[in-house]
Amino acid sequence: MHDVVQNYYGKELQSTDDLKTSACCDISNMPEWLKPLLANIHDEVLSRYYGCGLVCPALLEGCRILDLGSGSGRDVYALAQLVGESGHVVGVDMTDEQLAVAKQHQAYHVENFGYDNVTFLHGYIEKLDELDLEANSFDIIVSNCVINLSPDKASVMASVQRLLKPGGEFYFSDVYADRRIPQHLIDDPVLYGECLSGALYWKDFNRLSRDAGFLDVRLVEDRPLEITDPALAAKIGDIQFFSATYRLFKIASLEDACEDHGQAVIYKGTIEQSPHRFDLDKHHAIEAGRVLPVCGNTFRMLQESRFAPHFEFIGDDSRHYGIFAGCGELMPFNQPMTLASGAGGCC
Numbered sequence: 001m002h003d004v005v006q007n008y009y010g011k012e013l014q015s016t017d018d019l020k021t022s023a024c025c026d027i028s029n030m031p032e033w034l035k036p037l038l039a040n041i042h043d044e045v046l047s048r049y050y051g052c053g054l055v056c057p058a059l060l061e062g063c064r065i066l067d068l069g070s071g072s073g074r075d076v077y078a079l080a081q082l083v084g085e086s087g088h089v090v091g092v093d094m095t096d097e098q099l100a101v102a103k104q105h106q107a108y109h110v111e112n113f114g115y116d117n118v119t120f121l122h123g124y125i126e127k128l129d130e131l132d133l134e135a136n137s138f139d140i141i142v143s144n145c146v147i148n149l150s151p152d153k154a155s156v157m158a159s160v161q162r163l164l165k166p167g168g169e170f171y172f173s174d175v176y177a178d179r180r181i182p183q184h185l186i187d188d189p190v191l192y193g194e195c196l197s198g199a200l201y202w203k204d205f206n207r208l209s210r211d212a213g214f215l216d217v218r219l220v221e222d223r224p225l226e227i228t229d230p231a232l233a234a235k236i237g238d239i240q241f242f243s244a245t246y247r248l249f250k251i252a253s254l255e256d257a258c259e260d261h262g263q264a265v266i267y268k269g270t271i272e273q274s275p276h277r278f279d280l281d282k283h284h285a286i287e288a289g290r291v292l293p294v295c296g297n298t299f300r301m302l303q304e305s306r307f308a309p310h311f312e313f314i315g316d317d318s319r320h321y322g323i324f325a326g327c328g329e330l331m332p333f334n335q336p337m338t339l340a341s342g343a344g345g346c347c
Contacts, residue, residue: 033273034078040112041077042105048098049074055142057171057247058271058278059306062086063139066163068125068156068172069093069146073102076118077109079142085115090138092121092131126152128159136165139306143172145243148198157212164250167305170214171247175199175225178240185239191232196225196241214248215256216297218281221245247281251304258295258327263315265302266291270310278310295324 034056038046049072056075060082070076070091079089093099102120110116123131125146141160150156160170180201191197200208209217222244227233269275269288278286280301286292291314294302302311323329 031273037078037081038074040081040109041074042108044101045072045074045077045105048072048101050145055079055144055171055173055245056082057140057169058274059310060087060140063306064137065089066133066138066141067091068128068141068143068160069149070102070120071095071098071144071146073105073118073120075142075144076102076120080109080118081113083117085117088117088119090119090121090133092123092125092128094122094124096122125159126150126155128156128163133163135162138163139165139168141168141170141172143170143174145174145195147172148175148195148200149192150198153200154208154211157208157214160248161213161250166250166252169247169249169305171220171245173243173245176202176205176242176244178202178242180204181239185235188235191235194232196227196232196236199241202242202244209248210256213250215254216249216258216301218247218249218301219244219283220247220279220281222282249301249305251300253300253304254297257329258297258324260321260324261296261299261315261317262293262319262321263296263299263313263317264291264293265299265314266312268310268312271307278307295327 055067056078060079061084063083064087065079065083067076067079067089070093073091076089076091080087083089091102093102099120099122106116106118106120109118121131125143141164147153147156164170175195177199178201181197181199185191185197188197206217222242225241225243227236227241265286267278267286267288267290271278276288278288280286280298284294284298296317299313299315299317302308303313323331
């Protein structure tokens with residue numbers, strides 16, 4: 001599959017106009033605060049980039065970031081502005097033509113930004129151990145519509161776990177399917193190159209993440225994909241595809257379920273771009289100043305990551321009250337009826 005992907009992104013595609021689906025986003029999907037950063041990036045870098053979402057989480061200043069499948073370097077150069085002179089962004093890609101675009105315009109961005117804080121490496125995201133990258137050395141790892149193109153997704157996830165610092169996060173966008181993809185579609189070079197037939201069934205992605213040590217998978221945002229090419233749509237049939245952004249934290253104390261320890265957090269409203277509300281994920285919109293009861297995992301994600309200075313923390317995990325209500329999992333046992341509910345006594 002490496003040859004298929006290298007040919008498709010290195011030779012077949014010359015710009016985003018050549019794509020046959022909506023899997024890859026354009027600038028119109030970016031939040032307003034991010035668009036000025038893209039305006040500082042060279043036009044050829046933008047036109048030769050094929051990503052499917054946003055990979056710019058909050059609080060990046062001074063961070064060391066790894067971009068898996070960095071392509072022409074658009075996200076690397078956007079992130080370089082957010083981490084600033086004290087941070088560093090490393091981009092890894094296997095396609096020579098894409099890397100050539102990224103490196104060709106490196107001096108342009110140094111002049112624009114006023115500092116040089118990016119590195120581009122040629123390599124395979126399934127073989128990151130061959131790139132001499134130090135374990136536990138990255139605050140954040142990002143990826144934009146690339147993991148679906150990997151033939152060995154388990155190795156990618158294992159490497160991410162190894163390279164992240166404790167408390168670090170994997171923040172990435174990719175394509176997912178509502179079912180497992182048949183092999184004959186996986187073997188189709190156009191469907192694979194368009195980020196469709198290599199997509200994981202969403203439940204298999206959850207299993208893969210947990211096997212790699214990421215026990216609590218958090219969905220940040222998602223959107224359905226439209227297959228606009230009639231020939232591709234006919235091949236795909238009823239399979240539904242989604243572009244989704246996830247965040248996974250490397251925190252050893254996370255559990256495989258949302259447990260209730262009677263804990264709560266208060267957001268201080270001190271994260272730039274989020275003065276009134278911080279969205280941890282799709283189901284946790286945390287208003288500034290409000291006491292929010294949270295499960296043990298959410299408590300730890302905030303307390304043991306770079307977000308900790310921006311929150312007040314109430315409680316600890318010394319007491320346990322069972323599963324956290326509203327987190328999608330219920331106790332499987334029948335509940336005893338109480339007198340208050342009208343039940344009679346047992347003789």
